[in-house]
Amino acid sequence: MKLSVTDRAVLAGETGSTGERMALELVTKAAAMLGADRLIRIHSGHIDGCLFHGNAGVTYCEKLVSGGAQVRVPATTNVGALNLLRPDQCRLSSAARKMAFRLMVAHEKLGCRPSWTCAPYQAGARPEAGQQIAWGESNAVAFANTVLGARTNRYGDFLDIACAISGKAPFYGLHIAENRYARLVLDTSLLPAAVTQDSAFYPVLGSLIGRLAGETVCAVTGLPRDADEDKLKALCAAAASTGAVALVHLVGVTPEAPDLDTALGGNEPEATVTITAEMMADVRRNLSMVSDGPIDCVAVGSPHFSEAECRSVLALAGGRSFAVPFYICMGRHTLKALGADGTDLALVSLGVEIVTDTCVVVTPVLPAKPGVMMTNSAKFAHYAMGNTGHLPVFGTLAECVASAQQGHVRRPGQGDR
Amino acid sequence: MTRSMHILCAGSAVAGVLRLTEPLSFWGGIDPATALITLAGHPQQGESVAGKALIVPGLVGSSSSSAVMLELISAGIAPAALLLGARDAILPIGVVVAGQMGLPTLPVLVVADPPWQTGDRISIGLNGQIARI
Numbered sequence: 001m002k003l004s005v006t007d008r009a010v011l012a013g014e015t016g017s018t019g020e021r022m023a024l025e026l027v028t029k030a031a032a033m034l035g036a037d038r039l040i041r042i043h044s045g046h047i048d049g050c051l052f053h054g055n056a057g058v059t060y061c062e063k064l065v066s067g068g069a070q071v072r073v074p075a076t077t078n079v080g081a082l083n084l085l086r087p088d089q090c091r092l093s094s095a096a097r098k099m100a101f102r103l104m105v106a107h108e109k110l111g112c113r114p115s116w117t118c119a120p121y122q123a124g125a126r127p128e129a130g131q132q133i134a135w136g137e138s139n140a141v142a143f144a145n146t147v148l149g150a151r152t153n154r155y156g157d158f159l160d161i162a163c164a165i166s167g168k169a170p171f172y173g174l175h176i177a178e179n180r181y182a183r184l185v186l187d188t189s190l191l192p193a194a195v196t197q198d199s200a201f202y203p204v205l206g207s208l209i210g211r212l213a214g215e216t217v218c219a220v221t222g223l224p225r226d227a228d229e230d231k232l233k234a235l236c237a238a239a240a241s242t243g244a245v246a247l248v249h250l251v252g253v254t255p256e257a258p259d260l261d262t263a264l265g266g267n268e269p270e271a272t273v274t275i276t277a278e279m280m281a282d283v284r285r286n287l288s289m290v291s292d293g294p295i296d297c298v299a300v301g302s303p304h305f306s307e308a309e310c311r312s313v314l315a316l317a318g319g320r321s322f323a324v325p326f327y328i329c330m331g332r333h334t335l336k337a338l339g340a341d342g343t344d345l346a347l348v349s350l351g352v353e354i355v356t357d358t359c360v361v362v363t364p365v366l367p368a369k370p371g372v373m374m375t376n377s378a379k380f381a382h383y384a385m386g387n388t389g390h391l392p393v394f395g396t397l398a399e400c401v402a403s404a405q406q407g408h409v410r411r412p413g414q415g416d417r
Numbered sequence: 418m419t420r421s422m423h424i425l426c427a428g429s430a431v432a433g434v435l436r437l438t439e440p441l442s443f444w445g446g447i448d449p450a451t452a453l454i455t456l457a458g459h460p461q462q463g464e465s466v467a468g469k470a471l472i473v474p475g476l477v478g479s480s481s482s483s484a485v486m487l488e489l490i491s492a493g494i495a496p497a498a499l500l501l502g503a504r505d506a507i508l509p510i511g512v513v514v515a516g517q518m519g520l521p522t523l524p525v526l527v528v529a530d531p532p533w534q535t536g537d538r539i540s541i542g543l544n545g546q547i548a549r550i
Contacts, residue, residue, distance in 0.1 A: 033506045053484035056491035156480020
């Protein structure tokens with residue numbers, strides 16, 4: 001492995017803190033495991049390791065703190081296991097709550113910006129096209145590569161914080177330009193307008209991309225070039241939950257994909273798949289485990305809802321309150337923005353349960369008795385059963401709002417979804 | 418029969434084999450408090466990974482699996498060795514972190530198409546040599 005003189009000195013314990021040595025050792029060992037022959041400098045980190053999984057992980061992070069480690073590049077935090085603004089919202093044991101809190105505090109002590117959001121790219125963390133970064137959280141990784149054109153692999157627990165502390169990452173995978181070219185083409189140009197204009201089009205297409213592409217970098221053709229970021233966010237999150245997708249070339253949207261030929265790096269694709277309305281319908285059906293009947297709650301905000309999405313809930317509700325709990329997961333920055341004109345209070349008065357800092361599929365917030373959970377998030381639909389025991393029903397945001405008002409699945413105006 | 422493989426984390430072990438016949442994410446698939454495979458519908462659901470030479474043919478992905486690996490080691494119920502089907506850093510990173518914390522570590526090797534089946538007993542040497550015993 002090619003290492004700088006300084007890096008060698010840090011690893012040998014001749015310079016730098018103990019925490020710095022531990023982090024760099026982890027990065028270099030990971031590089032060796034992944035077959036990388038050198039490290040590269042990174043511009044930012046997004047840290048997924050602040051979610052509590054057990055006491056040993058907390059001990060490790062506190063060991064980095066006591067070893068004097070500090071992040072060397074700007075680093076945002078993903079969700080923790082607690083809503084720090086309302087610690088009683090999560091039904092963790094008091095022992096687990098204490099450790100989950102310690103883990104979040106330790107990340108702040110390491111110098112991370114306490115953003116506690118899975119959509120850091122909507123909270124001011126906006127890497128530039130071509131920048132090397134080391135991010136965790138699958139949806140954020142997919143968004144950073146796909147929409148912003150930054151370069152990151154999917155960094156996981158421990159390695160994410162180690163990269164931010166050392167300011168370096170193993171040079172492998174999607175950090176390398178040639179590995180970013182698409183090898184598979186998915187063509188959506190033959191889909192009827194009824195499918196592409198449906199407001200669930202992007203999350204459903206994302207789920208299909210994940211299933212078809214898996215780890216293979218693909219290019220998607222035939223999409224409108226003006227999709228807003230919330231739609232692209234939903235697509236990326238869905239693709240990264242059904243497959244190990246870290247980069248999708250959305251031709252005309254992705255900075256590296258102004259046209260298909262550029263996305264392919266001038267190579268012939270290994271395969272081209274024409275997406276049909278039947279494939280879309282099939283994937284959409286599979287996002288629900290029940291199709292109708294009573295629901296116990298609605299949960300949205302995976303990835304965390306933007307200010308605009310929160311305002312849509314209020315507009316769609318038309319002043320009619322909810323018959324079942326309606327959870328909206330969001331970052332604190334969004335809550336603050338909503339507070340400027342009282343939108344947060346208006347949502348709460350309808351029956352919205354605001355969940356900041358965390359997420360309802362990673363910590364117990366939803367009703368304890370497993371029931372039926374409706375969502376417009378393909379990612380929530382994918383993880384609901386395994387992580388919470390709730391059976392998912394997938395629908396558009398308008399359907400989620402109408403269903404929450406009735407307490408059972410409603411799909412008003414099927415033509416105008 | 419002996420085979421020499423690519424070593425991700427060096428170590429030695431003698432253990433009974435548990436071969437996963439379908440991919441498994443440690444996060445959401447193994448209970449870190451009991452080492453039991455909990456994923457509904459997985460062919461090895463209900464089996465314990467503790468003390469086993471665990472053959473993991475397919476990589477699946479939650480990157481939080483590193484954390485589950487560390488918790489298993491910390492609780493003394495980790496597998497005795499991991500034989501992965503492909504190069505990957507997620508599980509071995511949990512092992513490296515354990516080493517930095519002064520906890521025991523375990524060998525992690527990349528072995529394409531390993532011939533050993535559940536119930537076999539194998540030995541793994543520091544040099545990566547694996548033999549059925």
